[in-house]
Amino acid sequence: MSLGQSIRSSSKWLVGSALAGQGLQFAIGIVLARLLVPADFGMLVTVQMFTGFVGLVASGGLGQALIRARDATERDFQVVFTTQIGIGVAIYLVFFLIAPWFADWFGQLLYRELLRVSALTFLIRPFQNLHNIWLQRHMRFRELSRLGVLTAFIAGCSSVAMAAGGFGVWSLVLSGLLGGTLSALIVSRLTPLRARLLFDATIVRQHSAFGLKMTGNDLVGYLSSQTSNFIVTKMGGPVMVGLFNKGDSLAKLPFNIISAQIYAPIFRAMSAEQDSADRIHYLFHRAISLLLLYTLPLYLGLAWLAEPLIVTLYGQKWADAAIPLEILAPLGLLYCIGHPAGAVLGATNRAGREALVQTAAWGVVAIGCLIGVSHGLAGVAIAIAVSQLYSTSHMYLLARKAVGARTRELLRTAAPALLLNALMLVALWSVERLLPADMPKSSPVLYLMASAGAGGLVYCAGFLLMPARFFGDESLRWRRMLRIGR
Structure with missing residues (x-):
């Protein structure tokens, strides 16, 4: 199978499964929104801000390094697994100890147990990563796709059942742990690898060079994306962050269904062609053209129909979530350019430069949100829009230089x-x-x-x-x- 056919085949499976999975989660989300209140979602978002950030540290970028590496033996996979599980245990212990302080700082006693239970994911994730990385490296996205839909269905049904039973925010936390556990058990049957402890400092150093760059980039990008939630949580409370997150998540729905899914095969394909600037140049513009074609109408449609869509799906109590949706959904135009640009920088070993861009964007969004939060949901959304405009512009310039492209080519595309x-x-x-x-x-x-x-x-x-x-x-x-x- 040619490279182009492999990318298209992988993308079809990933996008198809994401469409099924996101459609399932979307339907479940509608039910949960009517069973729960915005504060329940707001508390989950608050906890996930911190667990998600540390989760990037736990991975160390070693998974991306293995995917990109020209050669990777079973020993490499076992060493990466051992490193990640060691980090995961240490992280869980830290979260367990700081949970009381975390709850006091936010003024919500429930946060103590929510953080301790949510942090259990760090003990599960290395078992998933070991096999997920192997499947991605071998571009076996069909198995990953089917697994994602199956676990999303089981976790979603369990969350609805628990929400109907009056579990509140716990229905969201416990169902997530259930989905992660099932995924780890099932994916272990899809590869020839078996988890075992093995450490080799030389192998860790070998993959760390690239992995740390990717992690630094991911960390800064994550901080930039979550700073708004942090500021809204601290200054506006769980209800405000619940409303904001609902609008923000809807605005990114096309990204999660399509853009995020094709990143893995595009990144792998660019990595395979890392010594051919012409091939990466072609893949870069081809990805932009297809993302604009298939996702931009969805972003614009969400923005145009924001208020009636929110009220119809979730009920009148969520009506204010339409405010950030109207502002953030059109940013899809920028995602269609910035996401392929990020793949170019990663595949050509320029992730460190992307991290600098994300750091600057983080500063912009932090300052903007501190100023904008006093103007409500619209002020925060505008701050994010300004930050995204800057980061996409800078990322495109870096990617264009990496592959020798010209701005007029982007306009033609x-x-x-x-x-x-x-x-x-x-x-x-x-x-x-x-x-x-x-x-x-x-x-x-x-x-x-x-x-x-x-x-x-x-x-x-x-x-x-x-x-x-x-x-x-x-x-x-x-x-x-x-x-x-x-």
């Missing part, structure tokens, strides 16, 4: 998808003008159906009927599948 999305926005605007002015509030379901139907129809028709040269083989592939034209 993006122009067809931007034109198509402009046509969709005109259709949405026309529908809004034709329908009664009070329809978004009086009949939100009908309004959503009319707007989504018109916008989707115009977008699909434009994609299939515009000259084939605009979208190349992607348009032709769909025409053949639908038997349109010759």
Whole structure:
């Protein structure tokens, strides 16, 4: 199988499973939002800010290093597993000891036990990583995809059952641990590896050089993305962070379903071609064009239909979550450029430069959120938008230099998808003008159906009927599948 076919095959499985998994989680999320209150989600987000940050440290970037490495033996995998489990045990003990202080600092006694129980994931994760890394290195994304959907289904059903039984925030925490445990047990049967303790300082040093760069980059990026939640939690409380996180998570839904899923095969493919700037140059622009084509209309649609969508799905108590959704969803245009740029920098061993960009972006978002939180959810969302605009611009410049690209190539790559999305926005605007002015509030379901139907129809028709040269083989592939034209 050629590299291109391998990327497409892997991406299909990952995106397909993400669509199924995210669709399942989306449906479960609607049920949970009606069973629980924003404060329950807010407390979970607060705990996950800290466990997620330390989780990046626990991995040490060694997994990414193994995926990128030209050669990796079973001994390499066992040493990485041993290192990660040692770090995981140490981290759990630290979280267990600081839990009372954590609860006092946030003024919520429940945080003590929430943190201690949530931290158990650090004892489970190394057993998952050992096999997940092997499957990614061998581009066996079909197995990973099926596993993700299965565990999401079981964890989701358990969370709904516990929420209905009155477990509150614990329904979210315990179901997550259940999903992680099941994933670790099942994935262990999918590879020839068996977990065993083995340490070799030479191997750790060998992979650490690249791994630490990736970890530093991931840490700074994580801090930048979570700073807003931290500031909102501390200054606005669990309810405000619950509302903000709901809007933010919806705004990133297309990213989680599509963009995040194709990163692994793209990164692996670029790493395989790390000595060929021309091939990485092609993969870079190809990824941007496809992400713009398949995800940008989703981002723009979420922003346009934010308020009626939120109220219809989650109920009136979540209505304010539409404020950050309207502001953050259009940032999808930047994700379509920044995410492939990050893959280029990682594959060409320039992750350290990306970390500098993320550090600067972190400063921008921190200062912006401290100023914006006094203006409510909109102020925080605007601060994030400014930070994302800076980081994407800088990341693109670094990636462009790495592969010898020019800005006009980006404009040529993006122009067809931007034109198509402009046509969709005109259709949405026309529908809004034709329908009664009070329809978004009086009949939100009908309004959503009319707007989504018109916008989707115009977008699909434009994609299939515009000259084939605009979208190349992607348009032709769909025409053949639908038997349109010759």
